[in-house]
Amino acid sequence: MVSEFRIRTETESNMAKQSGSNKSRLYVPEPPFRPGDTPDYSHISVPAAHSPVRPDPLCDADETRDHATSLIRVMRFNGETQGDWVPGISPEIKRTALRDIALTRAMDERMFTMQRQGKMSFYMKSTGEEAVSVGHSLALQDTDMIFPTYRQQGILINRGASMKEMMCQCLSNSGDPLDGKSIPVLYSFKKHGFFSISGNLGTQLIQGVGWAMASAYKNSDEIASVFTGEGATAEGDFHYALNFASTYRAPCIINVVNNQWAISSFQGIAAGEGETFAARGTGYGLATLRVDGNDVLAVYAATEWAAERARRGGGATLIEHFTYRKSGHSTSDDPSKYRPESEPDVWPFGDPLERLKTHLILIGEWDEERHVELLESCKKQVRETYKSAEAMGNLSGETRVNDFTMFEQVYEHALPHLDEQKRMFAQERD
Numbered sequence: 001m002v003s004e005f006r007i008r009t010e011t012e013s014n015m016a017k018q019s020g021s022n023k024s025r026l027y028v029p030e031p032p033f034r035p036g037d038t039p040d041y042s043h044i045s046v047p048a049a050h051s052p053v054r055p056d057p058l059c060d061a062d063e064t065r066d067h068a069t070s071l072i073r074v075m076r077f078n079g080e081t082q083g084d085w086v087p088g089i090s091p092e093i094k095r096t097a098l099r100d101i102a103l104t105r106a107m108d109e110r111m112f113t114m115q116r117q118g119k120m121s122f123y124m125k126s127t128g129e130e131a132v133s134v135g136h137s138l139a140l141q142d143t144d145m146i147f148p149t150y151r152q153q154g155i156l157i158n159r160g161a162s163m164k165e166m167m168c169q170c171l172s173n174s175g176d177p178l179d180g181k182s183i184p185v186l187y188s189f190k191k192h193g194f195f196s197i198s199g200n201l202g203t204q205l206i207q208g209v210g211w212a213m214a215s216a217y218k219n220s221d222e223i224a225s226v227f228t229g230e231g232a233t234a235e236g237d238f239h240y241a242l243n244f245a246s247t248y249r250a251p252c253i254i255n256v257v258n259n260q261w262a263i264s265s266f267q268g269i270a271a272g273e274g275e276t277f278a279a280r281g282t283g284y285g286l287a288t289l290r291v292d293g294n295d296v297l298a299v300y301a302a303t304e305w306a307a308e309r310a311r312r313g314g315g316a317t318l319i320e321h322f323t324y325r326k327s328g329h330s331t332s333d334d335p336s337k338y339r340p341e342s343e344p345d346v347w348p349f350g351d352p353l354e355r356l357k358t359h360l361i362l363i364g365e366w367d368e369e370r371h372v373e374l375l376e377s378c379k380k381q382v383r384e385t386y387k388s389a390e391a392m393g394n395l396s397g398e399t400r401v402n403d404f405t406m407f408e409q410v411y412e413h414a415l416p417h418l419d420e421q422k423r424m425f426a427q428e429r430d
């Protein structure tokens with residue numbers, strides 16, 4: 001079954017018409033819109049917040065086949081909730097989600113601006129897709145292990161990681177908890193169950209599934225949650241991970257964050273034009289869910305289902321979070337070169353912060369005044385934290401980094417060639 005929410009391009013149907021020529025032709029997918037085009041997503045049918053039925057979390061994986069091609073939604077655009085995926089969470093938790101999305105966004109904004117001012121070398125925002133990490137994190141236990149990509153800073157915010165330490169790493173200064181061993185944004189927070197982010201895409205997939213297998217071997221009830229962008233599903237690592245997760249019923253959740261773009265390559269380049277990314281899981285016999293990633297309550301509900309399944313011995317679930325990357329890929333990217341500038345504004349699933357705010361106001365648990373105060377307090381917190389982080393140095397000024405840490409902490413025992421390099425380095429410094 002082909003999803004009604006997939007994005008089929010003009011080129012694809014033209015190619016299909018030409019197939020009568022009996023000659024093979026190389027097909028290179030093209031995104032539906034390029035700079036200068038007026039993006040029009042009216043062909044994507046956005047379902048009212050109806051949801052496919054919520055099966056028992058221990059159902060046969062086969063019962064989730066249709067979930068791989070439909071879309072779990074809880075919140076309608078007018079803020080009403082409906083369907084059997086509505087999570088039973090308190091207004092307090094919903095307000096926590098609102099705050100964490102707003103805080104993540106405020107931090108991203110500030111750090112992007114500071115990179116532009118030369119205070120740090122690099123930064124990556126998660127604007128538009130914050131509900132995926134925040135909603136997901138809220139539905140897990142703190143002891144569950146996260147194997148993230150570089151766009152799940154919302155999980156660190158939700159788990160209460162030190163924003164100052166995150167900022168110090170980005171500033172490459174003396175407060176960097178990793179002593180300069182990882183670049184900005186590629187965080188590692190052992191105490192928050194947040195595995196070291198790798199610059200090499202996809203490595204975390206097999207590591208996360210392996211961790212989950214070990215957890216099951218030890219009869220622990222801790223599960224792993226593994227993330228990838230849709231672009232990196234084109235890598236072998238993704239398929240190895242699915243194969244192992246299915247074979248050994250590893251207690252994990254494999255999250256594909258489909259934000260439509262992998263730098264300048266649209267999702268069709270990772271074979272997103274045909275079947276959904278969720279349907280990759282079906283092929284491996286995994287339970288699969290596809291969720292509106294801009295609907296934080298739907299993300300929460302899907303995660304809660306998959307976590308229960310994993311914890312109770314039902315094995316792994318693949319969740320596709322259908323969302324949109326509003327900002328550039330990173331500070332090194334210029335999205336106006338490959339997509340219309342208005343595309344983020346016309347994306348038909350709205351903005352996650354606005355959608356949750358509308359819902360909370362509708363149920364009488366929020367108002368415009370409190371919302372303005374929230375945004376202001378997030379900005380203030382970020383501003384003040386940044387100030388104290390920058391007091392420990394930045395890239396354009398005195399960083400006060402202890403450069404000798406580059407020789408430490410990687411190997412358990414000293415190595416002669418590193419000792420020699422350290423000695424030469426010290427001589428040059430004198």
Ligand SMILES: Cc1ncc(C[n+]2csc(CCOP(=O)(O)OP(=O)(O)O)c2C)c(N)n1
Binds near residue numbers: 201
């Ligand atoms: C093995 C590997 N190949 C290529 C790259 C370069 N690269 C870094 S991010 C990226 C795009 C990834 O897109 P996606 O997986 O969709 O995640 P997103 O950035 O959209 O969150 C690419 C190609 C890399 N870092 N590692």
